[in-house]
Every structure is written in C-alpha cells, then in structure tokens.
Amino acid sequence: MRSAHTVHDVRAAEAALMARLPEGALMQRAAAGLAAVCAGVLGGAYGTRVVLLVGSGANGGDALYAGARLARRGASVTAVLLSPGKAYPDGLAALRSAGGRTTADPAAGEELVRRADLVVDGIVGIGGRGGLRGAAVPLARAAAGSGAAVVAVDLPSGVDADTGEVAGEAVRADVTVTFGTHKPGLLVDPAAGFAGTVHLVDIGLGPDLPGPAVQALQHADVAALLPVPGARSDKYRRGVLGVAAGSARYPGAAVLAVAGALHGGAGAVRYAGSAAREVIARFPETLVSTGRPSQAGRVQAWAVGPGAGEDASARVALEDALASDVPVLVDADGLRHLKGLGRPARGALAGRTAEVLLTPHAGEAAALLDVAREDVEARRLEHVRRLADAYGATVLLKGSTTLVAAPGGGPVRANPTGTGWLATAGSGDVLSGLAGSLLASGLSAFDAGSAAAYLHGLAGRRAAGRDGAPFGAHELAGELPAAWRDVRGAAH
Numbered sequence: 001m002r003s004a005h006t007v008h009d010v011r012a013a014e015a016a017l018m019a020r021l022p023e024g025a026l027m028q029r030a031a032a033g034l035a036a037v038c039a040g041v042l043g044g045a046y047g048t049r050v051v052l053l054v055g056s057g058a059n060g061g062d063a064l065y066a067g068a069r070l071a072r073r074g075a076s077v078t079a080v081l082l083s084p085g086k087a088y089p090d091g092l093a094a095l096r097s098a099g100g101r102t103t104a105d106p107a108a109g110e111e112l113v114r115r116a117d118l119v120v121d122g123i124v125g126i127g128g129r130g131g132l133r134g135a136a137v138p139l140a141r142a143a144a145g146s147g148a149a150v151v152a153v154d155l156p157s158g159v160d161a162d163t164g165e166v167a168g169e170a171v172r173a174d175v176t177v178t179f180g181t182h183k184p185g186l187l188v189d190p191a192a193g194f195a196g197t198v199h200l201v202d203i204g205l206g207p208d209l210p211g212p213a214v215q216a217l218q219h220a221d222v223a224a225l226l227p228v229p230g231a232r233s234d235k236y237r238r239g240v241l242g243v244a245a246g247s248a249r250y251p252g253a254a255v256l257a258v259a260g261a262l263h264g265g266a267g268a269v270r271y272a273g274s275a276a277r278e279v280i281a282r283f284p285e286t287l288v289s290t291g292r293p294s295q296a297g298r299v300q301a302w303a304v305g306p307g308a309g310e311d312a313s314a315r316v317a318l319e320d321a322l323a324s325d326v327p328v329l330v331d332a333d334g335l336r337h338l339k340g341l342g343r344p345a346r347g348a349l350a351g352r353t354a355e356v357l358l359t360p361h362a363g364e365a366a367a368l369l370d371v372a373r374e375d376v377e378a379r380r381l382e383h384v385r386r387l388a389d390a391y392g393a394t395v396l397l398k399g400s401t402t403l404v405a406a407p408g409g410g411p412v413r414a415n416p417t418g419t420g421w422l423a424t425a426g427s428g429d430v431l432s433g434l435a436g437s438l439l440a441s442g443l444s445a446f447d448a449g450s451a452a453a454y455l456h457g458l459a460g461r462r463a464a465g466r467d468g469a470p471f472g473a474h475e476l477a478g479e480l481p482a483a484w485r486d487v488r489g490a491a492h
C-alpha cells in the first residue's frame with residue numbers, strides 16, 4: 001500500500017522527528033536519497049551537466065545539497081537561483097565548496113537548461129501555493145523543451161501537494177523524488193500526471209505520521225481482498241449479483257455489465273430487465289428475467305443503471321433495488337434517476353442498512369453536486385469526498401485517476417492502474433458489473449470499488465498492449481481473468 005499525507009501532517013511529523021535529531025539531519029537524508037536517484041537517472045554522475053533550479057525554501061536546499069554530492073562525484077553543477085538573496089545559505093556553501101557554480105541570471109539559466117543532461121527542480125515543494133510564478137515559468141518551459149531528464153524534488157513545482165490541483169504552470173518531471181511519505185497530489189490527477197515515476201525516500205517520518213489522507217493499493221493489497229472459493233463454497237455462498245441494466249435502446253450495456261460481473265467473484269449473476277434476450281444469447285450462464293429487480297429472486301447485491309435509459313422502468317428498477325436489504329451499486333442512468341429522487345430519497349439512502357456504491361464519471365458527479373464538470377476534474381479529491389458525504393454513500397469517481405471515498409471521512413483510495421485507453425464506450429459498464437460482483441461476494445463498498453478499479457485498470461493495460469492500441473469494452477472484459485492472475489500471482 002502506498003500512503004500519502006497532507007502537508008499539515010508531514011510538517012507535524014517532521015517537527016516531532018527533528019526535535020530528536022541533530023540539526024540538518026533530515027535534509028541530509030533527503031539530499032542523499034535525491035542524489036542517489038539523480039546519479040541513477042544519469043547512469044553515473046561523472047562528466048555530466050546538471051542544472052539545479054533553486055527557489056527560496058528548503059526544497060531548494062535539498063537540491064543544493066544533492067547538487068554538492070553530484071559535483072563531488074564529477075558532475076558539472078550549476079544552480080540557477082530564483083530568489084538569490086533567499087537561497088538556502090548552508091546548501092549554497094556546500095555546493096560552492098564542492099566546486100559547483102551559481103547564476104542569478106534567468107536568461108543564462110534557460111540557456112544552461114537547454115544544454116543540460118539533468119535538471120533538478122528545487123523551485124518549490126510543500127511550501128508552494130498556486131502555479132509557478134515569475135522567472136520559474138520560462139525555466140520550467142525550457143526544461144520541458146530540452147533533452148534533459150527532469151527530476152523534481154519532493155513534488156513537481158507548481159502542483160498542489162494536498163489537492164492534486166494544477167492552477168497554472170507546473171514543472172513536468174520525468175522522475176519525482178519525494179520524502180518521508182507520498183503527497184496526495186502525487187497520486188491524484190491532474191498533478192500526478194506531472195510527476196513521472198515517483199521514488200519515495202525514507203527519512204524516518206513513519207512513526208510520527210498519522211493515518212494517510214490518500215492511499216493507493218498495490219498487487220498484494222488487492223490479492224488479499226479478492227474472494228477465493230474454498231471447499232465449502234457453492235454458487236450461492238459465493239454470492240449472487242443482480243444486474244438491472246440495459247434497455248431496448250442500449251441492450252449492449254446489459255451485456256457488458258454482465259461480462260464484468262461474470263469475472264468479479266460472485267457465484268452467479270441474475271439479470272433483470274428488457275435486454276434479457278441479448279444477455280442470454282451472449283452469456284448462457286446468466287439467470288435472466290424481464291421483470292423488476294424485486295421479482296428476480298434472491299441476490300446478495302444489485303448493480304443498477306448502465307444503459308438503463310431515462311424512462312420510468314429504469315427509475316422503478318432503482319427504487320426497487322434501493323428498497324432491498326442488500327448492497328446496491330448505482331451507475332450511469334441510475335445516477336440520473338437518483339438525482340431525480342430528490343432529498344427524501346437521499347435520506348432514505350443514508351438510512352439503508354446495506355451499503356450503496358455510486359460510480360459516476362466527472363460529468364455525472366458534477367450533476368449530482370450541481371457544480372461544473374471542470375471543477376470536478378480540477379479538484380477530484382475534494383469532490384469525491386463531498387459527494388460521499390452529501391449522499392451518505394461510498395463513491396467511486398471514474399476518470400484519469402479513479403478515486404474511491406467512503407462517507408464520513410477516512411482515507412480516499414486513488415487507483416494506480418488505469419490507462420487513457422480505458423476511455424472507450426462501455427468500459428464503465430464492465431466496471432459496474434465487476435464492482436457489483438465483488439460487492440455480492442461480500443467485500444465492503446470501499447474495497448469492492450477499489451479492487452474493481454484496480455483490476456479494470458490492469459485489464460485495460462493488458463487489452464491496450466505494451467505499445468498501446470484501441471480495444472472494445474468486450475475485449476476489456478476478456479482480459480479480467482488475466483488481471484486476476486497477475487494480482488494473485490504477484491502475492492505468492
């Protein structure tokens with residue numbers, strides 16, 4: 001599990017740890033880790049040209065000390081000082097005594113950046129506010145346009161550590177070396193998209209850190225969540241998922257949701273709705289009926305809404321499923337009907353004994369919250385939390401970084417496995433069936449949503465292939481067994 005902590009929590013842990021250590025020890029740990037990664041990126045420091053972009057705070061201090069280490073190993077190191085009077089004094093002295101140079105001329109700095117092998121971004125770290133300012137902007141652009149590798153110190157400068165927002169210009173890093181713990185912005189888009197590969201350097205903060213604000217599962221975590229049948233299992237004990245999806249207009253959504261459901265851990269899938277013929281033709285193992293959910297027979301969870309359409313039967317299916325005593329996943333058209341139910345229904349939602357998992361994309365989340373889609377996309381973390389609290393439900397917010405939040409606080413899960421190739425029609429329907437199936441097999445809404453997003457992302461990467469190629473959502477579903485095997489295999 002990768003954990004990310006807020007700036008507030010990092011600073012508190014740092015203060016507690018610093019009180020027990022000699023002055024400067026933490027920065028030396030950070031700089032040593034940073035220099036080691038830089039040397040690795042360069043394939044050895046000797047004879048290379050390194051440019052440090054140095055701001056006014058400790059982030060610049062880390063860059064200066066790491067630069068001194070690289071200079072001692074034979075690199076030609078120049079620091080471009082963005083606030084010459086404020087650059088970290090001890091770090092400056094260390095760089096100079098190791099043979100490094102400095103310049104306070106931004107134009108000269110840009111020229112150096114263009115000819116560099118490595119640019120170290122120490123403009124601003126967790127002390128940053130808003131996008132880059134002043135001379136930092138052309139320097140960041142020069143770095144992006146040069147052939148140099150860009151290594152960001154702690155965070156790509158210009159991104160928001162806590163929210164993942166990028167309000168203006170930011171450094172685009174190939175590698176980010178972060179200290180003590182991940183920061184939420186390194187796991188959540190749009191900021192995460194600026195970070196490149198993230199290396200965590202342990203500086204000893206661990207014991208002083210509280211629970212994380214954001215976490216990202218890894219193979220072993222997902223493997224531990226996935227249901228595995230045992231000697232006493234039968235199809236009912238494994239859990240039955242009911243799928244109420246599709247319509248005369250969108251029968252394919254029903255087929256795709258069932259395709260996802262058959263690969264999610266439930267022992268059986270019941271389908272209830274008007275696309276029963278299409279579903280049974282494609283998946284003969286499905287138990288189909290054409291009535292409403294309450295007439296379909298006993299299930300352990302419902303997945304409602306993909307391609308359900310706007311007419312009354314879709315609304316009835318939603319109301320029916322919500323009136324049951326089992327967990328309900330609500331997606332797509334189901335979300336639109338949920339909004340239409342108004343406040344009393346939201347209260348009823350919160351009053352259910354079993355969990356509800358909402359799976360909106362940014363547009364659907366925006367509609368549920370009455371905000372603009374762009375706001376959701378710019379501040380995904382804030383909005384997934386707001387939505388979970390407003391509806392008293394667990395929310396899986398789909399998109400560039402899929403996030404899962406439970407109501408009432410606690411860490412938000414950021415999915416690390418997605419790919420832009422997943423943005424293809426019907427891919428969300430597969431996810432609904434998959435997450436619903438995990439819900440039926442007994443996982444909590446939080447675990448079912450995060451494990452489903454993880455497997456879905458892996459399957460998407462597999463379907464796209466190493467070099468990347470488009471695929472249809474049915475092919476994505478076909479890769480789910482291999483995604484399960486990847487995850488379970490890595491845990492052995």
Ligand SMILES: NC(=O)C1=CN([C@@H]2O[C@H](COP(=O)(O)OP(=O)(O)OC[C@H]3O[C@@H](n4cnc5c(N)ncnc54)[C@H](OP(=O)(O)O)[C@@H]3O)[C@@H](O)[C@H]2O)[C@@H](O)CC1
Pocket residue numbers: 010011014026027030055056057058059060061062123124125126127128129130131132133136153154155158179180203205
């Ligand atoms: N915590 C830990 O455990 C450890 C932390 N360590 C390191 O310390 C770093 C935090 O250092 P920090 O607190 O000195 O702040 P930092 O990020 O350097 O910013 C400083 C100044 O930047 C400026 N500025 C702000 N926004 C800006 C913008 N958009 N564009 C341009 N400039 C902007 C603003 O100054 P202003 O320009 O307003 O005068 C602000 O005061 C942390 O990220 C890590 O690298 C490690 O050494 C060891 C362990």
Ligand SMILES: Nc1ncnc2c1ncn2[C@@H]1O[C@H](COP(=O)(O)OP(=O)(O)O)[C@@H](O)[C@H]1O
Pocket residue numbers: 332361397398399400401402418419420421422423424425426427428429430431456
């Ligand atoms: N840029 C992206 N990067 C990664 N995953 C994405 C991106 N865009 C969309 N996805 C994923 O693709 C799926 C699309 O689902 P959805 O928007 O419901 O589409 P549909 O209704 O056509 O199935 C979701 O799982 C979402 O997280």
Ligand SMILES: [K+]
Pocket residue numbers: 059121122123124125152153154155156157
């Ligand atoms: K930085």
